[in-house]
Amino acid sequence: MSAPLLSLSGVHTHIGPYHILQGVDLQVPRGQLTMLLGRNGAGKSTTLRTIMGLWRASVGEIGFGGASLKGLGTADIARRGIAYVPENMGIFSDLTVRENMLLAARSGPLDGARLEWIVKLFPSIRQFWSKPAGKLSGGQKQMVALGRALAEPRALYMFDEPSKGLAPVMVDSMVAALRALKEEGATVLLVEQNLAVAQALGDSVAVMDAGRVIHHGGMAQLAADADLQQRLLGLHLGAAPQRAPAGVAP
Incomplete structure (x- = not known):
C-alpha cells in the first residue's frame, strides 16, 4: 500500500x-x-x-x-x-458550460491543452459550450460537473x-x-x-x-x-x- x-x-x-x-x-x-x-x-x-x-x-x-x-x-x-463533486453535482445552473469551466480554474486561465483532454473525455462539454448548464439533461450536467473537477490537476x-x-x-x-x-x-x-x-x-x-x-x-x-x-x-x-x-x- x-x-x-x-x-x-x-x-x-x-x-x-x-x-x-x-x-x-x-x-x-x-x-x-x-x-x-x-x-x-x-x-x-x-x-x-x-x-x-x-x-x-x-x-x-x-x-x-x-x-x-x-x-x-x-x-x-x-x-x-482537493476537488469535490457532490451527489447534487454542484454546477452553476444560470451560467453557461463555458463559464462553469472557467470558474473551475482557480489558479488562472483554463489551460487549453487540459481543456482539450477534458472535452475528449466528455464531448458534450464542447457540444453545449455556450448553453446554460441548467438546460442540460441530468447526464450532461454530471459530465460538466466531472469536467469542472478536472479543470486543474x-x-x-x-x-x-x-x-x-x-x-x-x-x-x-x-x-x-x-x-x-x-x-x-x-x-x-x-x-x-x-x-x-x-x-x-x-x-x-x-x-x-x-x-x-x-x-x-x-x-x-x-x-x-x-x-x-x-x-x-x-x-x-x-x-x-x-x-x-x-x-x-x-
Missing part, C-alpha cells in the same frame, strides 16, 4: 441531534482509486462532506498531505488541492455517486474518464453504488456501516469473495443488477 495522502482517525460528526459518523478510520493511498462503499445511510456522503468542512467533525483528526484539515473552512480545504479528487441516474452510455464515458485520471497517477476517493463500476475502477476499498468503516482492503479481494460481499453489502458483485461498463466482463 502506498503512503496515505488522506487519513481520518476516530472522526465523529454530529448533525443537529444526530450522531452520523461514529469513529471513522480511513486511509486513502496516494496514486490509487479508493472506493467507499456501503448500504444507504451508512455515512459515506457525510464522510466526504466532513472532509470538505461542509460538516464539522466533532471529534477526531483529518490529515491531508501531512497537515491537519481540522478547523479549516471549505474554501481553504479546496485550496489545499488536484492532489485529491472526491466524487459522490457520479453514476447515479446516468444512462449506460454515460456510465461508460464516466468510467473511461476516471480510468484516464488514474493513468495520470491521480488520487481518487469515490463513493459509488454501482458495484460493476466499483469493480472496474477500484484499487482499494473501504466499506462503511452505521457510521464506521467496517472493512478495508483490496478491491480485487472483495470482488473475488462473494461471501464477504454478502456479509458487508447484502449482495455480491456477480449478482449486481447494474449493467457492467463497456469492456468489463459481467
Whole structure:
C-alpha cells in the first residue's frame, strides 16, 4: 500500500441531534482509486462532506498531505488541492458550460491543452459550450460537473455517486474518464453504488456501516469473495443488477 495522502482517525460528526459518523478510520493511498462503499445511510456522503468542512467533525483528526484539515473552512480545504463533486453535482445552473469551466480554474486561465483532454473525455462539454448548464439533461450536467473537477490537476479528487441516474452510455464515458485520471497517477476517493463500476475502477476499498468503516482492503479481494460481499453489502458483485461498463466482463 502506498503512503496515505488522506487519513481520518476516530472522526465523529454530529448533525443537529444526530450522531452520523461514529469513529471513522480511513486511509486513502496516494496514486490509487479508493472506493467507499456501503448500504444507504451508512455515512459515506457525510464522510466526504466532513472532509470538505461542509460538516464539522466533532471529534477526531483529518490529515491531508501531512497537515491537519481540522478547523479549516471549505474554501481553504479546496485550496489545499482537493476537488469535490457532490451527489447534487454542484454546477452553476444560470451560467453557461463555458463559464462553469472557467470558474473551475482557480489558479488562472483554463489551460487549453487540459481543456482539450477534458472535452475528449466528455464531448458534450464542447457540444453545449455556450448553453446554460441548467438546460442540460441530468447526464450532461454530471459530465460538466466531472469536467469542472478536472479543470486543474488536484492532489485529491472526491466524487459522490457520479453514476447515479446516468444512462449506460454515460456510465461508460464516466468510467473511461476516471480510468484516464488514474493513468495520470491521480488520487481518487469515490463513493459509488454501482458495484460493476466499483469493480472496474477500484484499487482499494473501504466499506462503511452505521457510521464506521467496517472493512478495508483490496478491491480485487472483495470482488473475488462473494461471501464477504454478502456479509458487508447484502449482495455480491456477480449478482449486481447494474449493467457492467463497456469492456468489463459481467
